[in-house]
Every structure is written in C-alpha cells, then in structure tokens.
Amino acid sequence: MSLKLTVIDQTPIHDHCTAASAAGTSVELATECEGWGYHRYWVAEHHNSIQFAGTAPEILLTRIASATRHMRVGSGGVMLSHYSPYKVAETFALIGGLFPGRIDLGIGRAPGGSHLSSVALAAPGTVAQHDAFPQQAAELCAFLRGGFPAGHGYAALTCNVDASTLPSLWMLGSGGGSSTLAGQLGMGLALARFIAPKACTPAIFEHHAEVYRQAGMTTPAPRLVALAVICAASDEEARFVAGTAVYRKMTAGRMPREPLQSPAEVQRRYELMSAQERAEFDDTLGDMVVGSPETCRREMQRIADEFGCDEVGIVTVTYRLEDRLRSYRLLAQA
DSSP states (O other): OOOEEEEEEOOBOOTTOOHHHHHHHHHHHHHHHHHTTOSEEEEOOOOSOSSBOOOOHHHHHHHHHHHOSSSEEEEEEEEGGGSOHHHHHHHHHHHHHHSTTOEEEEEESSOSSOHHHHHHHHTTSOOOSSOOHHHHHHHHHHHHHTOOOTTOTTTTOOOSOOTTTOOEEEEEESSSTTHHHHHHTTOEEEEETTTOTTTOOHHHHHHHHHHHHHTTOOSOOOEEEEEEEEEOSSHHHHHHHHHHHHHHHHTTTOSSOOOOOOHHHHHHHHHHSOHHHHHHHHHHHHTSEEESHHHHHHHHHHHHHHHTOSEEEEEOOOSSHHHHHHHHHHHHHO
C-alpha cells in the first residue's frame, strides 16, 4: 500500500525561537513539506503553553495556504468547545472560498490547554458544565452543508459555501469516544495514536465506517492514523533526538512547566531517574515510531496496514528546528 503522508504540526517553540516567532517555523516547514510531496498539512490548537505556539489554527493555516500551492491545509484541530459553531463555520467557509478544494476542517473536543485558559476563552460567559460537543459538531456540519430543517431556529442563517469550496470535515479522537458521532455526521476520523497509543485500535475505524455507512454516506469513510515519529540517519541518533518529545510527554502534567529540553539535557536527567521513571520513559519511547528512514518506513507501513489506512499523520516534536526538518525530509524520501 502506498502511503500518503500528512503533517500534524503542533508549532513547537524550538530552541532559537520565541513564542512570537515560532509560527514562522510552521510556514517554513510547510513550504518544504509541499516540495517533499506531503499530502496534507494540519495545525493544532494549544493555549497557555510554553512549549507550543499554535493558538489560532484558522490564522496559521491561512498563512500556510497562502505560502503553498497544491498541498491540502487544515486544522488538526479547532477545539470546538471554546467557540460558536456558526463563527467557525463562517470562518472556514471564507477560507475555503479563498483556497477552493484545499481546506480541511478538523475539530476536537479537548480544551487544548488548562482550565484557566478555558475560563478565559469562555469569558464573559462561563465554561459549559455539560458536554455540548455533540450538539456543537452537528450544528457546525449543518451550517456548512445547509442541513437545518425548515422551522429550525437557525434555518434562515447561511454560510457562503458551495461544493467547490466546502472544507472537508474531520473529527479528531484519541480513543473510541468520537467514532460514533463522527460517523453519524458523515465526518472523517483522525485517530490520535500519538496521544493514547494503547487506546487506539483498528476496531475504532471499523465501527466508524459502519456508522458512516448507516448514515447514508456512499463514499468510503475517510480515516487517518496520527503517529509520533522521529526519523534520523540512524536508529541510535533518532532515539537521542526523540528524548525531547519523550520527556515532554512524560512530564506533561507536572508543575512548574518547562520549555522543551535539549536531548543532551534529557539524557542527563535520565541518568538521575529512578528505575520506575526510567521504565516510564522507555515505555513512552517504545510507543513512538523512532529510527532510521528504513526503520520508520517499515513501522509506519506496519501500523497503516494494521489500521487499514492509506494515510498517516506525523507529529514530530524536536528541540531544534533543523532536526524536525530533517526528520520530515527523510520520511518523505523513504
């Protein structure tokens, strides 16, 4: 099976960057990835982070679409709980009109930040005390597809979108919780194995495909499995470079938060870890795809075959931008 490659860009703040300048590295990476043959380029949404700078995917993806010509560009994803579905629909209808046939709208239910950032984003309202995501997702799809029934309170509202400018619609999930909703709404499913590798199983895609078919969709259910990947010239070098991403994930819930740590600093801290901490570090590393181009190619193909995918999303977090660029280049060549 020939794999299509998609970038999932969290806009990490590399060693030489400030939060203000980090967005420029995403534009640089995107233009390079288009030249290397990548199929899509998605940008994530994070808030109140000292490691990731992508706070507004709708702005960043528009800049990237302007700097590229052919590659699909989108959100991976908009954290819908913070926003009005109508506003998101209007925003992406506008972007789709600027770049017809190239825009993807991926949505997720996670907050993408702390509780405090969610409170600030909801102001002057309050954070919802119930799960409004299913209703929000359904309304978003209806706004973009003109799907409100006559008599519905929103039926008179319109978005300036037609078949040629309609963004493709995706739902992000890190387990099976979103598969039914995505299928019912006729949305593609992007499974974030890089977040919860043990919770992501091929059965989730099969369930989504069945619900998608029952919803009356006649095309194959779009699916994408997203992996954490670090590629370098050798397996040993890749494991060293991957230390930054492994340590970041291992310490994600700890306070105080730190910027991304260099591989050398992570190695120093690894030597000081307890046996339990080392086991956690090694287990986290083992859940990633890390190695030489051939090692990564073989493992990515194995996972794609297991999940029945012809498209793989790649999340690569490194301390240096140069290592990240090289990783994506080597993967494309492999």
